[in-house]
Amino acid sequence: MGSIKEAIRSAQDIGRQEDVDIPEWGITVDVWGLPSGDWEAYQNKLNKLRFSEGKGGAEMNVRSNRAEIIAKSLREPGTDKLVFTDLAEGxxxxxxxxQGTVDGLFKLIRHLSGEDRDFEQKVKDAEGNSADGQS
Structure with a gap:
């Protein structure tokens, strides 16, 4: 058995959904969840926005932040190639x-990333996935 560190490093714990049909855009893509670092960066941006809401630009910034999450998650079907290789363009x-289409994709990415579950649910899920009944 390898080290715990190597087990953590090699765990494939971020969800993916293949062949997601987006009829509004006439496309099919693969959608990948994102790692915790991307979610922390997103949450940090949201916290900063709360302090600047009085300046009138908060709603567009939130939408742009969601767009960033989506741009980092959309992949060419059957590959690991990003649809938007230029993040700013995406x-x-x-x-x-x-907004409805963007919000639907954002919710799917949150789910694939485990961001839509509370801590207790994440612990239960981890216990169910542990090898040999260990947790």
């Missing part, structure tokens, strides 16, 4: 798309 494009 954010620009996605920020101008229908």
């Amino acid at each position: 954010i620009s494009i996605l920020s101008k798309k229908n």
Whole structure:
């Protein structure tokens, strides 16, 4: 058995969903969840926005932040190739798309990343996935 560190490093714990149909855009993509570092960066941006809401730009910034999460998650079907290799371009494009479609993708990415579960649910899920009944 390898070290605990190596087990953590090699664990494939971020979800993926293949062949996600987006009829509004006439495409099918693979959607990958994101690692904790991307979610922490997103949360940090949201916290900063709370302090600047009085300046009138908070709603667009939140939408752009969601667009960033989505741009980092969309992949060419059957590959690990990002749809938006230029992140700034992806954010620009996605920020101008229908909010309902963007929100649906954002919710899917949250789910694939485990961001939509509370701590107790995450512990239960981890216990169910542990080898030999260990937790």
